[in-house]
Amino acid sequence: xxxxxxxxxxxxxxxxxxxxxxxxxxxxxxxxxxxxxxxxxxxxxxxxxxxxxxxxxxxxxxxxxxxxxxxxxxxxxxxxxxxxxxxxxxxxxxxxxxxxxxxxxxxxxxxxxxxxxxxxxxxxxxxxxxxxxxxxxxxxxxxxxxxxxxxxxxxxxxxxxxxxxxxxxxxxxxxxxxxxxxxxxxxxxxxxxxxxxxxxxxxxxxxx
Amino acid sequence: xxxxxxxxxxxxxxxxxxxxxxxxxxxxxxxxxxxxxxxxxxxxxxxxxxxxxxxxxxxxxxxxxxxxxxxxxxxxxxxxxxxxxxxxxxxxxxxxxxxxxxxxxxxxxxxxxxxxxxxxxxxxxxxxxxxxxxxxxxxxxxxxxxxxxxxxxxxxxxxxxxxxxxxxxxxxxxxxxxxxxxxxxxxxxxxxxxxxxxxxxxxxxxxxxxxxxxxxxxxxxxxxxxxxxxxxxxxxxxxxxxxxxxxxxxxxxxxxxxxxxxxxxxxxxxxxxxxxxxxxx
Numbered sequence: 001x002x003x004x005x006x007x008x009x010x011x012x013x014x015x016x017x018x019x020x021x022x023x024x025x026x027x028x029x030x031x032x033x034x035x036x037x038x039x040x041x042x043x044x045x046x047x048x049x050x051x052x053x054x055x056x057x058x059x060x061x062x063x064x065x066x067x068x069x070x071x072x073x074x075x076x077x078x079x080x081x082x083x084x085x086x087x088x089x090x091x092x093x094x095x096x097x098x099x100x101x102x103x104x105x106x107x108x109x110x111x112x113x114x115x116x117x118x119x120x121x122x123x124x125x126x127x128x129x130x131x132x133x134x135x136x137x138x139x140x141x142x143x144x145x146x147x148x149x150x151x152x153x154x155x156x157x158x159x160x161x162x163x164x165x166x167x168x169x170x171x172x173x174x175x176x177x178x179x180x181x182x183x184x185x186x187x188x189x190x191x192x193x194x195x196x197x198x199x200x201x202x203x204x205x206x207x208x
Numbered sequence: 209x210x211x212x213x214x215x216x217x218x219x220x221x222x223x224x225x226x227x228x229x230x231x232x233x234x235x236x237x238x239x240x241x242x243x244x245x246x247x248x249x250x251x252x253x254x255x256x257x258x259x260x261x262x263x264x265x266x267x268x269x270x271x272x273x274x275x276x277x278x279x280x281x282x283x284x285x286x287x288x289x290x291x292x293x294x295x296x297x298x299x300x301x302x303x304x305x306x307x308x309x310x311x312x313x314x315x316x317x318x319x320x321x322x323x324x325x326x327x328x329x330x331x332x333x334x335x336x337x338x339x340x341x342x343x344x345x346x347x348x349x350x351x352x353x354x355x356x357x358x359x360x361x362x363x364x365x366x367x368x369x370x371x372x373x374x375x376x377x378x379x380x381x382x383x384x385x386x387x388x389x390x391x392x393x394x395x396x397x398x399x400x401x402x403x404x405x406x407x408x409x410x411x412x413x414x415x416x417x418x419x420x421x422x423x424x425x426x427x428x429x430x431x432x433x434x435x436x437x438x439x440x441x442x443x444x445x446x447x448x449x450x451x452x453x454x455x456x457x458x459x460x461x462x463x464x465x466x467x468x469x470x471x472x473x474x475x476x477x478x479x480x481x482x483x484x485x486x487x488x489x
Contacts, residue, residue, distance in 0.1 A: 003309035006302075007295050014297045014333075062293025068259055070310050071282040
């Protein structure tokens with residue numbers, strides 16, 4: 001695992017420096033503008049997209065085939081796609097939260113920290129959990145098409161729920177914030193676990 | 209014990225089939241796999257490495273069925289495929305460091321020695337390497353974790369003659385340990401003739417023969433003779449022939465009849481071409 005972590009960090013620093021720059025830019029915008037807290041979510045999405053980028057890059061270079069000759073299991077190979085992106089997302093969330101608290105304390109503003117942090121965890125973590133197994137399973141050419149179809153289905157489902165499930169939404173709005181957040185985070189954790197399991201199955205089934 | 213045993217292995221693709229291939233690689237030896245493009249060499253190697261699923265048959269590596277499906281066993285196997293696919297943006301030293309974290313018996317001293325001996329660039333990323341340098345780095349990675357068996361698929365192609373010669377010496381040195389073995393495929397038959405103990409001919413998914421190289425060269429000979437002498441040879445002993453207009457050139461089995469004629473040594477490449485085409489070029 002250490003070897004793969006080392007390899008992914010080198011790739012991030014050498015090939016995807018623009019991602020780091022974008023994240024810093026988005027965080028600065030999010031922290032410096034009064035109503036731009038959501039830019040923190042964009043920053044997380046950049047790191048979330050790194051997972052799919054890693055899978056695609058390994059496929060294009062042929063490294064995903066070479067890995068099968070190394071003394072590592074499918075679980076280790078797949079875990080390497082999760083560790084750096086989720087670690088970076090976690091670090092970004094933590095740094096953003098600390099920075100936002102400092103900014104709020106000094107600016108005495110009504111800076112929305114908790115909703116932003118909530119979205120920074122739920123949305124990118126969930127989307128990354130969906131992206132990785134799809135990219136492993138369908139490959140770098142078909143995966144974007146499948147993801148687009150899934151996004152359309154998810155948006156359609158959400159729209160349907162909004163228009164037809166008004167009482168459910170009202171109940172959710174009345175729920176205790178801490179409970180709501182805890183349930184959401186648990187659901188995201190479960191989604192990541194299911195995603196990892198599906199990714200391992202997809203990786204192991206990829207023999208010709 | 210045999211390092212590799214392949215028994216009646218079949219693998220079918222849409223336009224190609226590997227058909228009941230059986231061969232054996234004894235410990236302490238080098239087996240050369242010869243075949244034209246599309247003969248099935250890479251398919252066979254991929255099946256041995258568990259990169260592809262066989263339809264029928266058995267593959268054992270050091271007596272273990274489907275050994276390569278066990279991750280820890282891959283510590284014992286060094287592999288160089290025809291395309292070396294290391295991380296493109298890493299440099300040679302970084303790749304060595306990464307491999308050191310992956311292989312339990314990684315030897316950084318051996319790796320550094322091979323980087324220096326094979327003159328592998330230290331300051332470039334892998335994606336900027338020439339094909340030859342990529343191969344050399346792949347070979348360095350394969351040799352630096354003290355494997356018991358090496359599997360090389362066209363590993364010498366793209367290398368200059370000097371480096372190929374050095375590499376063949378490294379491979380011969382590797383098999384001085386009687387528990388080691390090498391399976392290598394190559395189009396450069398002269399390399400196989402120099403290094404290999406066994407030769408296997410693959411043609412259109414079928415194994416034409418698998419034999420000790422020295423015995424193979426003893427079994428066959430090249431003959432230039434008159435038509436009268438040619439008529440004396442049994443058709444079953446004629447592997448390939450050509451009418452020059454002045455006489456006959458042919459490759460024949462060494463028998464009591466042919467030994468009486470002026471048989472010349474035949475090369476592996478000539479033998480293979482004749483077995484595939486049926487006639488001399």
